[in-house]
Amino acid sequence: MIKRLxxxxxxxxxxxxxxxxxxxxxxxxxxPEEEASxxxxxxxxxxxxxxxSRIDTLFRMHLxxxxxxxQGLTRAQNMERMHAIHSELQQLLTPEEFNRFMNxxxxxxxxxxxxxxxxxAKAAPSAEGPDMPESQTTPQ
Numbered sequence: 001m002i003k004r005l006x007x008x009x010x011x012x013x014x015x016x017x018x019x020x021x022x023x024x025x026x027x028x029x030x031x032p033e034e035e036a037s038x039x040x041x042x043x044x045x046x047x048x049x050x051x052x053s054r055i056d057t058l059f060r061m062h063l064x065x066x067x068x069x070x071q072g073l074t075r076a077q078n079m080e081r082m083h084a085i086h087s088e089l090q091q092l093l094t095p096e097e098f099n100r101f102m103n104x105x106x107x108x109x110x111x112x113x114x115x116x117x118x119x120x121a122k123a124a125p126s127a128e129g130p131d132m133p134e135s136q137t138t139p140q
Contacts, residue, residue, distance in 0.1 A: 032066035039066070046104060047097045054092070061088055 030038070040059040049055060065085050073081065090098050 032063060032070050035066040035069075036062035043101070047093070047100060049097070057092060061085075061092065 036059055039062045040055065043049070043058060043062075044055055049058070065081055068081055069078070086102075089101060093101060
């Protein structure tokens, strides 16, 4: 009985791991060229760069680091790569462009519909309501 249960659990674990690997492989992997093109296009659009020689330089920089990324880096190596990208961008962009690049809002990953069952966040009630006079909201 214990042997059968053990075999069943082992088979279930093996099937689950194979299923998860298949799901991961269904995702199309971008080539370094596609990745560099997408990153360059996004940067050019966000910063409004029009000079074709600068765009080409940015593409070559993104391509170099995309190829490095596809080598399978550790977390520490990936952090070094990101620092290198930022320092190279600081050299290639004007101070104003680099400041806008560093302060742009981070995109949140998209969640499948219904993934967050709690719903949208509700605003906390403010201390000053529309029907509450200002004299009641200030400490005395």
